[in-house]
Amino acid sequence: MHAATHNSPPLAHRNWQLAPGLVFSGLILLLTGGGLLALFLRADSDLAALWQSAYLQGVIRFTVWQATLSVLGSLLIAIPVARALVRHPSFPGRSGLLRLMEMSLVMPSIVAVSGLVAVYGRNGWLAELLQWAGAELPWNLYGLTGILLAHIFFNAPLAARIMVQTLERVPANQRRVASQLGLGSWQLWRVLDWPALRPVLPGLAALVFSLCFTSFAIVVTLGGGPGATTIEVAIYQALRFEFDFNRAALLACVQLLICGGLWWLVFRQNRHQAMLPDQSLSVGAHARRPDSTGWRRSADQALIGLFALFLALPVLAIAWRGIPWLAGELVDSELALWGATLRSLAIALPAGMLAVVLTLALLAATNALKPGLPRSLASVSGYLPLIVPPIVLGTGLFLLIQPRLGIQDYGLAVVALINSLMALPFTLQVLRGPFQANSGSTLRIADQLDIRGWYRWRWLQWPRLKRPVTLALGYGTTLSLGDFGVIALFGSPAQPTLPMLLHQQLGSYQIAPATGTACWLLGLITAIFVLLSRLGRTPGTSGVNHA
Amino acid sequence: MMNVRQMLRTAPILLGLLAVHQAYAEPVLTVYTHPSFAAEWGPGPAIKEAFEERCNCQLRFTVLDSGGAILQRLRLEGAGTSADLVLGLDTSTMETARATGLLAQHELSLPELSLPVDWQDPVFVPYDWGYFAFVYDTEQIDNPPESLEALVNAPDDLKIIIQDPRTSTPGLGLLLWMKHVFGDQADERWQQLQGKILTTTQSWSDGYFSLFMNGEAPMILSYSTSPAYHMAVDKTDRYQAAPFEEGHYLQVEVAAVVNSSDQKALARAFLDFMLTPNFQRHIPLKNVMYPAIDLGDELPDVFDRLIEPSRALMFPPEALRDHRQDWVNEWLDAMTR
Numbered sequence: 001m002h003a004a005t006h007n008s009p010p011l012a013h014r015n016w017q018l019a020p021g022l023v024f025s026g027l028i029l030l031l032t033g034g035g036l037l038a039l040f041l042r043a044d045s046d047l048a049a050l051w052q053s054a055y056l057q058g059v060i061r062f063t064v065w066q067a068t069l070s071v072l073g074s075l076l077i078a079i080p081v082a083r084a085l086v087r088h089p090s091f092p093g094r095s096g097l098l099r100l101m102e103m104s105l106v107m108p109s110i111v112a113v114s115g116l117v118a119v120y121g122r123n124g125w126l127a128e129l130l131q132w133a134g135a136e137l138p139w140n141l142y143g144l145t146g147i148l149l150a151h152i153f154f155n156a157p158l159a160a161r162i163m164v165q166t167l168e169r170v171p172a173n174q175r176r177v178a179s180q181l182g183l184g185s186w187q188l189w190r191v192l193d194w195p196a197l198r199p200v201l202p203g204l205a206a207l208v209f210s211l212c213f214t215s216f217a218i219v220v221t222l223g224g225g226p227g228a229t230t231i232e233v234a235i236y237q238a239l240r241f242e243f244d245f246n247r248a249a250l251l252a253c254v255q256l257l258i259c260g261g262l263w264w265l266v267f268r269q270n271r272h273q274a275m276l277p278d279q280s281l282s283v284g285a286h287a288r289r290p291d292s293t294g295w296r297r298s299a300d301q302a303l304i305g306l307f308a309l310f311l312a313l314p315v316l317a318i319a320w321r322g323i324p325w326l327a328g329e330l331v332d333s334e335l336a337l338w339g340a341t342l343r344s345l346a347i348a349l350p351a352g353m354l355a356v357v358l359t360l361a362l363l364a365a366t367n368a369l370k371p372g373l374p375r376s377l378a379s380v381s382g383y384l385p386l387i388v389p390p391i392v393l394g395t396g397l398f399l400l401i402q403p404r405l406g407i408q409d410y411g412l413a414v415v416a417l418i419n420s421l422m423a424l425p426f427t428l429q430v431l432r433g434p435f436q437a438n439s440g441s442t443l444r445i446a447d448q449l450d451i452r453g454w455y456r457w458r459w460l461q462w463p464r465l466k467r468p469v470t471l472a473l474g475y476g477t478t479l480s481l482g483d484f485g486v487i488a489l490f491g492s493p494a495q496p497t498l499p500m501l502l503h504q505q506l507g508s509y510q511i512a513p514a515t516g517t518a519c520w521l522l523g524l525i526t527a528i529f530v531l532l533s534r535l536g537r538t539p540g541t542s543g544v545n546h547a
Numbered sequence: 548m549m550n551v552r553q554m555l556r557t558a559p560i561l562l563g564l565l566a567v568h569q570a571y572a573e574p575v576l577t578v579y580t581h582p583s584f585a586a587e588w589g590p591g592p593a594i595k596e597a598f599e600e601r602c603n604c605q606l607r608f609t610v611l612d613s614g615g616a617i618l619q620r621l622r623l624e625g626a627g628t629s630a631d632l633v634l635g636l637d638t639s640t641m642e643t644a645r646a647t648g649l650l651a652q653h654e655l656s657l658p659e660l661s662l663p664v665d666w667q668d669p670v671f672v673p674y675d676w677g678y679f680a681f682v683y684d685t686e687q688i689d690n691p692p693e694s695l696e697a698l699v700n701a702p703d704d705l706k707i708i709i710q711d712p713r714t715s716t717p718g719l720g721l722l723l724w725m726k727h728v729f730g731d732q733a734d735e736r737w738q739q740l741q742g743k744i745l746t747t748t749q750s751w752s753d754g755y756f757s758l759f760m761n762g763e764a765p766m767i768l769s770y771s772t773s774p775a776y777h778m779a780v781d782k783t784d785r786y787q788a789a790p791f792e793e794g795h796y797l798q799v800e801v802a803a804v805v806n807s808s809d810q811k812a813l814a815r816a817f818l819d820f821m822l823t824p825n826f827q828r829h830i831p832l833k834n835v836m837y838p839a840i841d842l843g844d845e846l847p848d849v850f851d852r853l854i855e856p857s858r859a860l861m862f863p864p865e866a867l868r869d870h871r872q873d874w875v876n877e878w879l880d881a882m883t884r
Contacts, residue, residue: 055879114757123762142746220749221757226882237713240615336587398623504582506752509776511760
């Protein structure tokens with residue numbers, strides 16, 4: 001006994017769980033607060049007059065309106081797709097489709113927009129097909145239609161993916177009973193699916209709402225004109241071209257209030273658990289659902305097929321145009337593409353790793369804290385980067401850091417740091433569930449056996465976390481890889497990253513190379529996801545979670 | 548202990564050593580510019596090589612993502628900026644830049660310029676220029692409108708792509724063009740034009756690449772020089788600019804010395820070099836604009852096949868400084884009404 005108390009396991013003191021997370025969350029609060037404050041300190045015009053301008057009110061109304069519609073659209077499509085996917089736990093290409101659904105979130109929007117226009121635009125594939133059939137495209141892509149289409153393209157797969165995971169967690173015995181009772185589709189929905197989905201829906205809706213609320217490149221390109229301006233776009237315009245720090249800071253606060261309020265509600269209900277997929281697919285383990293036969297089967301197949309087409313076509317369009325150029329040029333070792341790829345990875349990999357480390361520290365701290373203000377702050381801090389626009393964070397930091405350090409040398413490190421903060425909301429969602437998955441009794445036994453500190457992490461947590469960590473790393477890395485906003489502010493485009501190279505090429509009539517770069521960027525993102533999901537699946541270490 | 552006399556005796560030696568040191572450590576001239584200038588296919592790399600051959604210095608481009616961003620960065624950094632020279636501002640951002648007080652006079656006697664307007668400015672030196680124009684796809688349109696008036700009155704099934712005057716230089720250019728031609732009626736004309744605007748993009752490249760090149764609209768707001776690139780490099784006559792009777796709005800791109808720079812002499816030497824053929828010959832096809840001096844035979848042939856506007860329209864810079872915000876708000880009102 002004597003020896004045990006003195007040789008306690010490494011890192012077992014409570015502070016090791018608490019301190020890093022608290023320090024990080026404090027830093028995040030400080031950075032966002034500081035960023036905003038720096039803008040306000042630079043402000044010099046009349047905030048009250050600004051607030052009353054009709055234009056601003058219109059912008060706020062439109063932002064809320066399009067985000068609400070996008071949430072409805074995404075969820076209404078996601079629910080039937082998710083149910084269809086759960087009813088059919090094994091068909092060829094299912095796991096490919098699930099990967100594609102995970103990827104949709106991180107696709108750089110300028111690339112996605114180009115793909116969407118190539119398929120659904122006035123001269124796109126669909127229009128050609130319809131023309132051949134003697135019909136006309138029934139919509140005008142530009143305006144609310146385009147914004148909704150793109151937002152559904154980004155968010156419906158994400159929502160459906162999370163729902164699939166949630167539905168698959170319904171215990172097998174419940175399914176068996178339902179199967180024996182011979183319940184129909186509607187009854188199954190009421191008895192099994194809806195109760196399973198209900199707890200995740202508020203958090204999911206909040207996530208999709210925040211993502212659409214803060215949407216930028218899509219709104220700008222597909223919005224049609226100043227009638228379709230979101231708050232994020234208005235912030236960009238105010239900061240970038242009007243030098244109107246007041247307006248930017250005010251708008252950022254409005255955004256913070258609306259989205260932050262929403263998250264606060266969700267947190268209060270404690271319904272934000274495990275929202276992102278952890279790739280723990282249970283294959284074929286479920287009782288056969290009675291609603292997956294006959295005409296329903298064909299309907300499901302059609303639905304899944306359509307959804308897969310909806311996701312895959314824009315990606316194919318990008319590949320279709322990009323690959324010929326890439327194939328012709330890739331052998332050239334002097335290509336700007338190589339340097340840009342290396343620089344992108346040099347920013348994205350540390351950013352991804354930092355995001356994972358920050359997430360684990362934050363989770364450890366929230367776990368170790370009792371409910372109360374510090375715990376709420378630690379929970380909320382991880383979501384701030386989703387609702388405080390990166391350009392506000394960036395400009396604020398710029399104003400804070402620049403006079404002291406001079407930005408040139410710190411540029412890339414700052415980019416990696418902000419990128420990792422931006423990934424936090426997503427990595428948090430991936431890791432939260434698995435991190436908290438050990439039951440109370442397991443932990444009590446572990447305490448009795450003195451499996452604490454490092455040993456608890458190594459033998460209890462890590463086996464469960466390995467796979468989600470690789471997915472979180474994937475999200476963190478690829479989000480940073482596609483980032484243009486932050487790098488545009490801090491980077492030096494003489495040495496561009498891939499998204500910068502893409503923008504430069506677009507700005508200089510280099511259309512063919514640009515399609516090549518877009519395709520390459522997409523390929524790289526796919527490769528990272530596939531590679532990491534393979535890594536996470538190495539046999540023997542990850543069996544705990546989904547035996 | 549060194550007394551005062553000894554110190555005075557060693558001072559010239561120390562200063563001499565310092566001078567020798569500085570002569571050997573090449574001075575660095577830091578230029579803030581935008582990507583289309585500094586990119587590997589832009590004029591930047593060739594110009595850097597040509598200037599470094601004669602200046603005993605290093606030319607370093609710090610590339611910001613647009614002309615607006617250059618001004619933004621300069622304002623944020625203030626007198627602590629590491630820029631010695633800014634290159635890539637234009638006639639619409641000039642006055643805002645001048646008002647920061649961060650720029651120095653060029654103190655040069657400029658050579659004979661080949662601009663459509665008379666240029667007398669103590670701070671800004673022009674390096675290229677171009678007209679805003681609507682570029683159209685000849686495979687989709689046979690008879691493009693022949694004036695701004697005709698465009699405004701055209702049926703709404705003629706679709707055009709424009710850029711946002713709050714975020715894009717050509718976008719602001721069109722705003723000024725409309726204002727110059729229609730004056731007080733500009734907002735009514737904008738409302739007439741609205742039905743034809745397929746979309747308003749944030750930047751020129753978003754519209755040109757994602758939309759125009761995808762065939763989304765047959766006409767886009769761009770430069771009268773854009774077809775030169777397609778003709779000379781892409782070898783196609785498919786995209787042409789439509790000449791408008793009222794004349795075309797002019798954009799002049801400029802450079803200026805930064806006041807807080809400790810390399811002002813070098814910066815002025817660069818401005819001097821900027822108006823020589825060694826700099827200017829890279830402008831036509833690499834920046835796809837007109838050179839600021841007469842290049843004679845060196846001007847690529849395709850430039851003879853571009854439209855030649857009857858009038859170059861331009862507001863005096865002060866008018867822009869005083870009214871730009873109002874005009875943009877007027878446009879916003881007209882477009883969101």
